[in-house]
Each structure stands twice: as structure tokens, then as C-alpha cells.
Amino acid sequence: MGQQEAGGRDEARHRADKRARTEATQEAIKRRKLDGGNEKFPAYATQFSKEEIEAEGRKPKKKVAVMLGYAGSGYKGMQINNDEKTIEGELFKALVAAGAISKANADDPKKSSFVRCARTDRGVHAAGNVISLKMIIEDPDIVGKINEHLPPQIRVWGYEQTKGSFSAYQLCDSRIYEYLIPTYCFLPPHPDSFLGKELVNLAKEAGDSAGYEDRQHEVSEFWAETEGKHVKPFLDGLDPELSTEVHRALYEEQPKTLDIQPQIEPADTTEEVASGALTIPAKIQATVEVPAVATDHDQLVSELPPESTSGHEAANTSDNVVSRPDSGISFAEVADAVAEAPKETGQRPLLPDLEAALKQLKSIIVTAKKAYRIHPTRLARIRSVLNYYTGTRNFHNYTIGKLPRDPSAKRVIKTFTVSPNPILINNTEWLSLKVHGQSFMMHQIRKMVTMATFIVRCGCPEERMKESYEFEKLTIPKAPSLGLLLERPVFETYNRDIKKEKDNGGIERGEIGFEKFEKEVREFKQREIYERIFREEERDDTFHSFFASLDGVRRPDLLYLSSMGIPATRRKMPASAKAQELIKETAAGESDEGSEGGVEQDG
Helix, strand or coil: CCHHHHHHHHHHHHHHHHHHHHHHHHHHHHHHHHHCCCCCCCCCCCCCCHHHHHHHCCCCCEEEEEEEEECCCCCCCCCCCCCCCCHHHHHHHHHHHCCCCCHHHCCCHHHHCCEECCCCCCCCEEEEEEEEEEECCCCCCHHHHHHHCCCCCEEEEEEEECCCCCCCCCCCCEEEEEEEEEHHHHCCCCCCCHHHHHHHHHHHHCCCHHHHHHHCHHHCCHHHHHHHHHHHHHHHCCCHHHHHHHHHHHHCCCCCCCCCCCCCCCCCCCCEEEECCEEEEHHHHCCCECCCCCCCHHHCCCECCCCCCCHHHHCCCCCCCCEECCCCEEHHHHHHHHHHCCCCCCCCCCCHHHHHHHHHHHHHHHHHHHCCCCCHHHHHHHHHHHHHHCEEEECHHHCCCCCCCCHHHEEEEEEEEECCCCEEECCEEEEEEEEEECCCCCCHHHHHHHHHHHHHHCCCCCCHHHHCCCCCCCCCCCCCHHHEEEEEEECHHHHHHHHHHHHCCCCCCCCCCCHHHHHHHHHHHHHHHHHHHHHHHHHHCHHHHHHHHHHCCCCHHHHHHCCCCHHHHHCCCCCCHHHHHHHHHHHCCCCCCCCCCCCCCCC
16 A cells, blocks of 8 residues: 555545534534423434333344435435435334334434435435444345335345445545536527626737637527527517616616615514515625526525625635635625525515516526537537546535644545446437546535536636636535436445455455345436426526526626736725715715725626
8 A cells, every 4th residue: 555545544434533523522422412401302202211212132143235326306415414314314214113222322423323425415315325323134025114214216226235444425436526507598688787897898808709709609609599589579569668677677786667676674584584586694794785687596685795805805804715804704695695595595575567577577588598409519518627636636625614724624536537428308409417526525426516617617727627726716506416416336346355354264245235136226217217307497586596696696706706816805896876876875975984894896
């Protein structure tokens, strides 16, 4: 074993030990609360009386690796949480109900050495994941009995008996994830959106107009054709004043005829309040001006507080965002609210004609985008951009809470590929992106998908990918969780070792993998994961909403995607019409003192 490989394994063991200590501390805190009667019994635990436990008796337990798959929709992630509905919580209860975990251990997964291979976020799916635990395996039909106590979107494929020291987390060599994304996400921002305008203007300023146009050549006619064939005929059929207000509502400022913007008082930061058709954290709502005409994700944000963090300050923040110190609200927090917000949770009062027209126009635009079919040149560029991820890279910009010099931000990506042939589902064309890496940080894959997509759709020079690994902090929103699934973890070293042990006359153990369950996994993935993704996108337009919302955010945070590069993110944006009126009032002595620094700026 080489020195570098040994060092890598030592580092992996150190991370695992640190994780175990953290979880043990959390468990101790939970136990103290339970013992003191200050907290209710965990949702995942099953209570049995002392008599029931004694009547069951002791049964032999074996260390096993359990292979499972699940659709993450409706769950707050994989990891057990006292009060939340999680995949592990459902699984643990099913193991107890099936008799795979004894009644004496039914209140605490740690008693059974319960360890997951890969933790997935809220809404993220897995065709294959692995947990290790001490399990009662006397019943030959134990897998079937476990599945009887699970919902259809969670399935246990089988298990393999392992060595007593086996840990699904520590002995996993790498993980393969898949991300499904509609090809229309790679269309450029609408030319009337804030980002669309800035990309063109900054390309001119940088003397790169020809280069920008060349990088967008194969999609250069899409928006002009969509406007001419679909949008203009619709707007021409409206009253002229209403037509103007509809366009302004989508791409410019809040309509002047609708002066009904609610005055939102700052609320508790943990409370979630309804705003339009979205539910966003109250602390974000209190500082973000949300257009009164928005009825869905497209116009979640038309103006944000001005950028006030210098490049030097941004490079020293603990998060990968550029934030406004006086409000505490970052661009990425709002972007994440876009990605995670539920659909149609409420509505503001709108003028009926305007609301109806906006909905119709949005439907027209979304339909046109879904009819787009990706050009081979565009597909080749996606492939080229994804190649920049392979190797050992500093991914501090692709997660949260990592400083540029943190050694743990360096991760190894073995491959990142895109399917050569898109698939057509419900008249929407989709691509499959697959990434194979040793390990991933929080939100890393979703941010990698966003960055690659933005590089292509914004006609950004590919070299910007290299700059994202350097010390400058960049804002990279995380893509919707809807398209992400863990395909499978890989236990190459463990499987090689047990084969060698068997060849030398040792105990025969089964390899950990999903090959023997290939048919069941394929059918489950199609029925419970792929079709769920396609169905939810068809219903909610999740990807359109995510990218259209970010295109309209009037801040410089994403302007590193322009021909000017990272320096463009440090620019002060020109004031909006509302801000200009306030400036005039201040200059005329009509406003109160203290307006300096309080003038909202936008594009």
C-alpha cells in the first residue's frame, strides 16, 4: 500500500471517528432529555414493556450489510431525526416490527450498531444504499417481512453477513450518483431578464461579444423564435396597458399599477411564513422585496439587498455566499428557498386580468422551453465542462462551512459524465448526469450540477471552472433535489479482501453489491424514482422555476459567469427606479436622516 493511499485511509478513519464521537454526544444529550422527561419519545422508536422484553428472550445477532433503495420525496432525508419523518426512521421501525431488531433494542439504533453508508438530503432518492447493523437473521423470510412493514417507496433488496468489525460508512470506497435534468435548463437566460442583459453588456465591455455569441451560437435563435411565434401573438391580444404590465412583471420591475406590496415585519428566523405561492424563511422574507404579481417560482425575487461585501471580505466568510452584513441574508439563502420551496402554498390578492395573463404567458414560455431539443454542439460542451471536475479538486465553493484552505474541502472525482442520448418523457427531453467520487460534502453534487449548467447556459468561458477551485469565494446555488439520486455505493476493497480470504481457505462471505438484485432495482428505479421525478417536474415546472428565478435576481453575485469574470461580482449595481426616486427625495431634503446606506439598489 502506497504512503498516499495509507494516508488517505487514515484520514477517512479520522473523519469516521469524529463523526462517531459527534453522534455519541448527540445521543447522550438526547438520553439526558428523555431521562429528565423534557422531550417526547423519538418518532422512530418503539416502546415495549419490561414484561414484553423479557418474554421475547435473547436471540443471536449477526453483523450484516443491508442493501436498500428508496424514493426520498416526502422525507426529511436519510438520517434518523427524533421528530422528523426520515428514511432511516421508517426502516428502523420496520426492522423492529419484523423481528430483525429485538424489543430490547427497539428504542435506540445505536444498540444495534446502526450505521449508514451515505446520507442523502431531503427529497433525494437512492436506487442503492447500504446500512450495517447487528441483526437477527434466524427467519429465512426476514427480508420479505421487513418489506411488509415498509411503504412501496422504500425497499430492502437483501443482506450479506459480514465481519463483526464491518462499517458501511468506513469501508465504502466510493459512491455513484445520478442527476436527471431537462435539456431546456441549458438554454440561455431570457434576454430581458437581469442576468440575460448583463451577460450581453459585460461581453461588450470585455471585448468578448464575438466569443460570447460563438458560445451561444446553436441557441441564438431560440428566444427570438419563441417571442415571435408564441409570446408576441399572446401579448398583442391583450389590452396595451395590461400587455406592458405583464412584461414588466416578468422581467422588469414591480408594476406601477399594483401598489399592494405588503409591509412585512421581521419575524422569528425559525418561522416559515407564506409569501405568494412560496413558503420562505421569515428572516429572508423580511429583507427581500418579493414582487406582488408573482404567482409561482418564476418571480420569487425581483430585488435583493445590495451587495456590500468586498472580495477580500467574501474570501474570509465561513459560507460560500456573498452576504449583506446588516441584514444577515445571503443570495444563496434566497436561492435555496427557491430550490426547496413547495408549490402553490398561497396567493396574494392580484388584479384578476393580470394574474390570469401572467399564468397564461408563463405556461406558453414553459411549453416552448420543453419543446427544445438539445443540439449536439451543446451536448459536447456539457461533456467538456463536466470533465473539469475529474481529479482531486478543492471544492470549498461547492459546499457550506468550508474555508478555501481547509484540507477536507479537497475531494476526488473519478468520472463525471453525461448520457450520449437524451430521453424524451412527456414531451420533455432529459439528460442523465453521473458522477463517481470517493466522497461528497453537503450539497456538493447539487452545486456541481448548477455550476456546470450555468457555465453552458450563460455562454461562460470554460476556464471559469478552474477559477472556482481557487481561493476566491463564489456563490453557487444548489440545484433542485428533485433530480438527484444515489445510484449505488462501491465496496471494491472489501469485496476484494473477502474474495482473497475465501481463496485462502477462510470463511466464505457474499460480496456487497446490487448485481444480484439488478432486475428488482431497475424496476423500482423506473417506477418509484424516475417516474416520480418526471411526474413532479410535469406538475410543478421545478427546473424552469429554479433557473428563471435566479435569472431575475438583481445582484452581481452570479456575474462571474459573464465575460468579465469574478471582478464583475464586486460591482455596485445601478439603482432601481424606486431607489432613484428615494435618492431625489433625499437630495431635496424630503426624507428623514439616515438614508445613507439605506437606499435599495438593483439593476
